[in-house]
Amino acid sequence: MARILITSALPYINGIKHLGNLVGSQLPADLYARYMRARGHEVLFLCATDEHGTPAELAAAKTGEPVADYCARLHAEQSRLAEGFRLSFDKYGRSSSPQNHALTQHFAGRLWEAGLIEERTESQVYSNADGRFLPDRYIEGTCPNCGYERARGDQCENCTKQLDPTDLIDPRSAISGSTDLEVRETKHLYLLQSKMRGALNDWIDGTTDWPILTTSIARKWLNDGEGLQDRGITRDLSWGVPVRRGTEPWPGMEGKVFYVWFDAPIEYIACAAEWAEEQGLPDAAWERWWRTERGADDVRYVQFMGKDNVPFHTLSFPVTILGSGEDWKLVDYIKAFNYLNYDGGQFSTSQGRGVFMDQALEILPADYWRWWLLSHAPETGDSEFTWENFQSSVNKDLADVLGNFVSRVTKFCRSKFGEAVPEGEYGAAEEALIEDLARRLAAYQGHLEAIEVRKAAAELRAIWVAGNEYLQAAAPWAAFKEDPARAAATIRLSLNLIRFYALISRPFVPDAADIMLRALRAPDAEWPEDVSAALRALPAGHAFDVPDVLFRKIADDERAEWQQRFSGDR
RNA sequence: GGGCCUGUAGCUCAAUUGGUUAGAGCAGAGCGCUCAUAACGCUUUGGUUGGGGGUUCGAGUCCCUCCGGGCCUACCA
Numbered sequence: 011m012a013r014i015l016i017t018s019a020l021p022y023i024n025g026i027k028h029l030g031n032l033v034g035s036q037l038p039a040d041l042y043a044r045y046m047r048a049r050g051h052e053v054l055f056l057c058a059t060d061e062h063g064t065p066a067e068l069a070a071a072k073t074g075e076p077v078a079d080y081c082a083r084l085h086a087e088q089s090r091l092a093e094g095f096r097l098s099f100d101k102y103g104r105s106s107s108p109q110n111h112a113l114t115q116h117f118a119g120r121l122w123e124a125g126l127i128e129e130r131t132e133s134q135v136y137s138n139a140d141g142r143f144l145p146d147r148y149i150e151g152t153c154p155n156c157g158y159e160r161a162r163g164d165q166c167e168n169c170t171k172q173l174d175p176t177d178l179i180d181p182r183s184a185i186s187g188s189t190d191l192e193v194r195e196t197k198h199l200y201l202l203q204s205k206m207r208g209a210l211n212d213w214i215d216g217t218t219d220w221p222i223l224t225t226s227i228a229r230k231w232l233n234d235g236e237g238l239q240d241r242g243i244t245r246d247l248s249w250g251v252p253v254r255r256g257t258e259p260w261p262g263m264e265g266k267v268f269y270v271w272f273d274a275p276i277e278y279i280a281c282a283a284e285w286a287e288e289q290g291l292p293d294a295a296w297e298r299w300w301r302t303e304r305g306a307d308d309v310r311y312v313q314f315m316g317k318d319n320v321p322f323h324t325l326s327f328p329v330t331i332l333g334s335g336e337d338w339k340l341v342d343y344i345k346a347f348n349y350l351n352y353d354g355g356q357f358s359t360s361q362g363r364g365v366f367m368d369q370a371l372e373i374l375p376a377d378y379w380r381w382w383l384l385s386h387a388p389e390t391g392d393s394e395f396t397w398e399n400f401q402s403s404v405n406k407d408l409a410d411v412l413g414n415f416v417s418r419v420t421k422f423c424r425s426k427f428g429e430a431v432p433e434g435e436y437g438a439a440e441e442a443l444i445e446d447l448a449r450r451l452a453a454y455q456g457h458l459e460a461i462e463v464r465k466a467a468a469e470l471r472a473i474w475v476a477g478n479e480y481l482q483a484a485a486p487w488a489a490f491k492e493d494p495a496r497a498a499a500t501i502r503l504s505l506n507l508i509r510f511y512a513l514i515s516r517p518f519v520p521d522a523a524d525i526m527l528r529a530l531r532a533p534d535a536e537w538p539e540d541v542s543a544a545l546r547a548l549p550a551g552h553a554f555d556v557p558d559v560l561f562r563k564i565a566d567d568e569r570a571e572w573q574q575r576f577s578g579d580r
Numbered sequence: 581g582g583g584c585c586u587g588u589a590g591c592u593c594a595a596u597u598g599g600u601u602a603g604a605g606c607a608g609a610g611c612g613c614u615c616a617u618a619a620c621g622c623u624u625u626g627g628u629u630g631g632g633g634g635u636u637c638g639a640g641u642c643c644c645u646c647c648g649g650g651c652c653u654a655c656c657a
Contacts, residue, residue, distance in 0.1 A: 468594085
């Protein structure tokens with residue numbers, strides 16, 4: 011039995027996430043966590059809301075709430091939706107937790123002692139009307155290059171030229187529109203990532219099986235231009251982790267907080283501490299996952315994220331971990347995903363374009379979305395959600411291939427043999443099927459272990475299809491007339507097959523799997539290590555219930571209505 | 581501008597890393613079955629692998645070039 015630490019990228023707090031966010035990290039991470047648990051491994055699966063930064067402050071200001079209240083409310087909302095999608099986190103934490111405050115300050119202190127943090131004084135734009143420093147992209151003005159009037163301080167969207175905020179003509183605050191701006195000096199801490207460049211390079215070069223998407227992004231940042239740049243890790247904000255050196259004050263940094271990208275990955279660790287506290291466990295319980303000298307050397311740590319998060323997970327966070335000089339666990343495998351597009355364009359939070367997590371669950375149960383999203387996960391390139399594709403996948407894969415199999419078998423049995431598993435000896439057809447399933451199961455397991463999500467889904471579907479092929483060839487409805495014993499054997503195997511399907515499908519469609527197991531009155535849910543034994547688990551005479559329709563079909567007019575409803579302006 | 585990824589059947593995707601005749605699912609066509617959610621099974625149509633050039637005994641795969649799509653480019657997270 012192995013120990014596997016799994017983290018999903020932290021969703022940002024300012025609103026409800028769309029299906030693209032979901033499929034980019036949390037959902038595949040859940041698939042992997044569920045599978046690994048099912049195989050008997052010890053899993054700690056963590057996620058949390060990422061709550062600091064300017065956007066959170068602005069979102070709170072917009073609703074008129076104190077930012078702490080706003081974050082608490084949205085954390086509760088995201089938690090509820092995570093449960094709705096059956097995301098099986100051991101802990102869904104918060105980057106604003108006391109544990110993360112302490113740990114973030116601890117790392118900063120260690121990095122300072124190691125000479126990896128430097129104080130730098132720089133000039134930034136301050137807005138008197140807003141009473142705050144403005145990040146570059148929150149300053150708007152006329153582009154000196156092309157004359158576009160709504161250019162942002164970091165880049166002009168019109169001519170794509172990169173800008174400095176002081177380049178802008180007639181600059182104004184993007185928050186209030188105020189032109190009462192001034193350039194002020196302010197002191198910030200920089201993480202000297204450049205000093206760790208060699209170590210990071212070696213580390214990345216030492217990985218052999220990481221996705222190209224992950225390593226190519228890391229290499230680009232390591233080698234682009236003058237190489238890896240140092241990064242400012244503090245901000246002039248009120249909401250965040252106050253800057254301290256461990257437990258000591260940091261002279262000259264009063265009133266400043268750590269940059270959200272410094273404290274967010276540290277929350278992966280702090281979240282484990284939150285988990286331990288919630289479980290009433292001592293610190294040793296989480297440290298054995300994170301401190302290599304306390305057991306974490308045996309842990310395999312896998313991170314899931316969208317491609318936009320890769321630089322922070324391959325570079326900044328490892329600098330924090332390695333630079334601390336302490337024995338923290340470093341990630342073993344990074345699975346990165348591309349983007350999911352929506353019906354010919356991008357999902358857009360601001361325009362309300364696409365389907366958001368809350369809306370998805372209002373329309374259909376979690377399993378429908380889980381299946382479609384996972385079987386179309388954007389692994390090799392960006393992928394696209396269309397309603398036609400969603401409808402056809404759900405109707406065909408879930409309703410026809412899997413759901414209908416359960417119906418036809420249980421209903422046939424009820425009408426011919428009653429609601430209990432019939433007697434019957436397995437013959438050549440059954441043995442051939444078992445052999446085929448064993449081969450396919452091995453392939454399915456291989457794909458899941460390699461986190462090849464789409465390939466795993468395709469193989470699972472093929473396993474469902476194999477049941478229909480077998481049943482069609484065995485034709486118990488015909489055999490029943492001349493050779494009822496043969497028909498009984500076919501049905502006995504088919505009922506066992508439903509149980510088998512429930513067990514192996516559970517990581518993808520947990521609710522349907524539970525319904526199937528409940529209907530079969532088969533509460534034990536051990537992974538079918540031995541296919542032949544698994545298909546004999548339900549003995550003759552074992553009573554079962556005919557379940558309701560497992561998956562309903564999506565009708566054309568519904569699909570058309572949803573297509574219209576989610577086209578924009580939520 | 582620079583870098584990376586990508587382009588394969590009407591649609592969504594594969595192709596053991598250069599090796600027989602490029603494969604699946606959906607959609608389409610035909611046949612079978614009647615247990616089942618008008619479900620299932622079998623057979624089948626469909627491709628100059630974006631265009632052009634090159635390397636090689638052999639290219640979807642490697643190189644060059646052009647065209648299209650996407651992402652990143654470090655103070656949004």
